[in-house]
Amino acid sequence: MPVFSFNDALLVAVLLFATGLTGVLVRRNLLFMLMSLDIMLNAAALVFVAAGARWHDASGQVMFLMILALAATETAVGLAIILRLHARGRPSLDADTGNLLRG
Amino acid sequence: MPEFLLPLIVLSPFSAAIILFLSAGRMPARYVGLLATGSVGLSAIISVILAVLLLSAPSAEPIRVTLWEWMHTPVFSAHIAFELDPLSLVMILVVTVIGFLIHLYAVDYMRGDPGIARFFGSMTLFIAAMLVLVLSSDLLCLFIGWEGVGLCSYLLIGFWYTNPANTAAARKAFYITRIGDAAMLCGLLLLAATVGTLQIDTLTEAVTAGQITPTAVTGTALFLLVGALAKSAQIPFQTWLPDAMAGPTPTSALIHAATMVTAGVYLIARLHILFTAATVAMTVMAVIGTLTLLMAACSALVQADLKRILAWSTISQLGYMFLALGTGVWQAALFHLMTHAFFKALLFLTAGAIIERVHHEQNIFRMGGLLRTMPGIAGSFLAGASALAGLPLITAGFYSKELILSSVWHANFPISSRFSLSGHVLWAIAVVGAFLTSLYIFRCFFIVFFGPLKKDASGHTPLLMAIPLACISFLSVFGGVVEIPDTLAPVHLFTQMLNPSGFFTHTEDPAWLLYAGAAAPLVGLSVAWLLWGRTSSVIQEIPGQTIIIRLTESGWGFDILYDFVLVRPFRFLNWLGRHDILDRMSSGAASATRRTNAFLVRFRTGILSYVSERTIVMTREGNVLLARMQNGRVRWYAAWIVTGLCVALASAVLS
Structure with a gap:
């Protein structure tokens, strides 16, 4: 017997996703933007797990594991980019300073 | 015993190639040559031993080794598997023995070149790929070797990469053989879809038993024929081979004369049962082979460059082989x-x-x-x-x-x-x-x-x-x-x-x-x-530089034809993309508005002047607004994406 119903899980996921989205939009710190992205990914993963529990299907958890791996990869790449930027003499975490593509 | 020796014949040059590439020029030049020649020599010795074993055996049963299963689905499976029968025996003897002699020659020929490790690495990798090509008993595994020899050919044609002409020749060879590879892949997929396997034995049995429709057989044969023609530099793909002479001479001897260009001939000989069932493909093959042998011989007659004479001659001799294949005497x-x-x-x-x-x-x-x-x-x-x-x-x-x-x-x-x-x-x-x-x-x-x-x-x-x-x-x-x-x-x-x-x-x-x-x-x-x-x-x-001689010397104008028909239109599309025609149009419209406005202002036509001024202001403000949207900040772009998504969702849900 699940403690949370599917609707509760969806609600939590929406809240998580909104939190992550707000973080991405509001924070200027690259590190926090990365963390917010992870929160958004986790929200999507939560929906998968909840849907898997709802329809009694294990593939939801498989997808969760894949998203977990994806999130780890994405964080690794993001951190590597930050480190590279730092090594190239641009010691700033402000995302808005990288706006060379402005119109 | 033979089951153990067969993979070793591929493994020996392959491991030498890995060592040579990883050493990245830190090894002394003497050891580089020794290692490469030794590994190919080992392969040659093993192939001679295998030849003795195979030919002395009372039953003419081919030696089969399945290394591992590559992929498996309910309707299709592919193996990495080798098979040694007389046909592949001839090929491995040619590849390893000639390859060994050419490596021995190259030890002295390439001495003193700074890229000698790269050279021998590519050469041994080529030998390994060619051996995979001729030994594999599965067409998908054969395709690995097929692509591998193409890669090594590309690497070696552009070996002296500081000269742009050499890299251009390498790219040309790669592109043209790629057209054939795409066709060959189509043929393989067609076969896999109709028969369900790419195992050569099963395929030939299916063709003999008539399990495949004649249309599918003909289609497959034609697709594979295109692949073979491109690899073996026959009409209309012959233009890459004369340019491929930009590589070092041992490369020309090994890859562009003795072994790689004959891969197409080998493929058709290997699948001769399939091709015999497709008479159209056989006729096309014979006619193309005949035309090629005549045309290439004429071209060879007027060349002045020693290596280009030999290149055209190779094309011509390959034409003879295709004529024989088209006749059915593989x-x-x-x-x-x-x-x-x-x-x-x-x-x-x-x-x-x-x-x-x-x-x-x-x-x-x-x-x-x-x-x-x-x-x-x-x-x-x-x-x-x-x-x-x-x-x-x-x-x-x-x-x-x-x-x-x-x-x-x-x-x-x-x-x-x-x-x-x-x-x-x-x-x-x-x-x-x-x-x-x-x-x-x-x-x-x-x-x-x-x-x-x-x-x-x-x-x-x-x-x-x-x-x-x-x-x-x-x-x-x-x-x-x-x-x-x-x-x-x-x-x-x-x-x-x-x-x-x-x-x-x-x-x-x-x-x-x-x-x-x-x-x-x-x-x-x-x-x-x-x-x-x-x-x-x-x-x-x-x-005298008469027109016919000039035409023949440049390879019957095929290069110019391809330049006009294929390369130029592609370049034009590329130019269109690079110059951003839509952007040009909008800025052209803006400047046209401005000019019209200036014209109208000069005639002081009251209301019109006002309207045009407003247009200018609006254009400028719109420009400023749009430019502000393109502020280069990732967070803003993300916000726009989210807004658009919300609007789309809302319209989808609410409508």
């Missing part, structure tokens, strides 16, 4: 493949030795009289040239070409239900081709080695280069005695080995067929002697 094609590997490798290696000694001069009209300064080289070039021309009785080329010619005479190629092309026509063209072959190669021989001395040759050919030359000279003179026409002596070792159940020979052939085939090279030799050989030779330079 044994003859394979025999010619073997002898061609001997004499063409010999010619290229000799050409490399000549070019190195005359200070990297490749134009034959600036050489001359080299017979006195390098008699040994002249001897081996003469051996190669005679074998290529097919001088009767004493050379390997004669026997293989004769086998092809005698089979073509009797063949018949149906074109439609009522009309069919007689083999006599193709036979006549092939004999004319044999005459031209002899003419162009002896033209080259007489111009280079006879006449007045024009350029001093320095140094001497080192022993390590002379030994392979001697070995291959021996092979190209005596390699043909394994198969002799019935008219002379009934020796059929080669076809017997490939096809123990018996190879159909035309014993009722009129003897004049053989004499005609034997006379054509002799006539060519005499004409070449008359035109270029005597001291007061009739023609020394290329006679």
Whole structure:
């Protein structure tokens, strides 16, 4: 017997996703933007797990594991980019300073 | 025992390639050559052992090794599996033995080059890929080798990458063979979809049992034929091979003469049952082979660059092989493949030795009289040239070409239900081709080695280069005695080995067929002697730059045609993309508005002036607004994406 119903899980996921989205939009710190992205990914993963529990299907958890791996990869790449930027003499975490593509 | 040796034959050059690439030039040049040559030599020894094992076994059962299952789905499965039967035995012997001799030669030839580790790494990787290609018993596994040899060819053509012409040649070779690879992949997918496996044994059984519809067979055969034509540089894909001579000479000898370009011939010989079932493909193959052999021989006749003469000659000889394949006598094609590997490798290696000694001069009209300064080289070039021309009785080329010619005479190629092309026509063209072959190669021989001395040759050919030359000279003179026409002596070792159940020979052939085939090279030799050989030779330079000669020399204008039909439109599209035509249009509209406005202001037409001023302001403000949207900040872009998503969702949900 699940403690949370599917609707509760969806609600939590929406809240998580909104939190992550707000973080991405509001924070200027690259590190926090990365963390917010992870929160958004986790929200999507939560929906998968909840849907898997709802329809009694294990593939939801498989997808969760894949998203977990994806999130780890994405964080690794993001951190590597930050480190590279730092090594190239641009010691700033402000995302808005990288706006060379402005119109 | 053989099951253990078979993977080792591929593993030995492959591991050498990995070591050479990983060492990245830190290894001393001496060890690099030693390692590469040793690994290929080991493969050669193993193939000889396997040949003895396979041929001495009482039952002609091929040796099979399945290494692992590559992929498995309910409807399709593919294995990494090797199979050694007489057909692949011939190929691995040619690849490893010729490859070993060429590596030995390259040790001295490439000494002192800074990229020697890269060179030998690519060469050994090529040997490994070629062995995978000829050994695999699964077409998907064969495709790995097929792509691998293409990659190594690309790496080696552009080996001296500081010269843009070399990299352009490498790219051209890669692109053109890629067209063929795409077609071949289509053929493989079609086969996989209709039969459900790419195992060669199963495929041939399915074709023999008639499980595949004739349409599918013909389609597959045509797709695979396109792949083979591109790899073997036949019309209309022949343009890459002459340019591929930009690579080092051992590469030209190994990849672009002896082995890689014959991969197409091997593929068709391997799937000959499938191709026999598709008569359309066979006719196309024979006709293309004939056209190619004639066209390439004409081109070779007017070249001035020593290596380009040999390149066109390779295309021409491959045309003979395709003619034989189209006739259905794949044994003859394979025999010619073997002898061609001997004499063409010999010619290229000799050409490399000549070019190195005359200070990297490749134009034959600036050489001359080299017979006195390098008699040994002249001897081996003469051996190669005679074998290529097919001088009767004493050379390997004669026997293989004769086998092809005698089979073509009797063949018949149906074109439609009522009309069919007689083999006599193709036979006549092939004999004319044999005459031209002899003419162009002896033209080259007489111009280079006879006449007045024009350029001093320095140094001497080192022993390590002379030994392979001697070995291959021996092979190209005596390699043909394994198969002799019935008219002379009934020796059929080669076809017997490939096809123990018996190879159909035309014993009722009129003897004049053989004499005609034997006379054509002799006539060519005499004409070449008359035109270029005597001291007061009739023609020394290329006679007047007439249009036909210029057209032939540049390869019949195929390059120009492809430039106009394919390259230019592509470049144009690229130009359109780079110059952002839509952006140009909007800025053009803006400037047109501004000009119109200026025009109107000058005439002070009250209201119109006001309207146009407002238009300017609005344009400018719109511009400012749009520019503000493009502020380069990732967070803003994310916000726009989210807004758009919300609007789209809302409209989808609420409507």
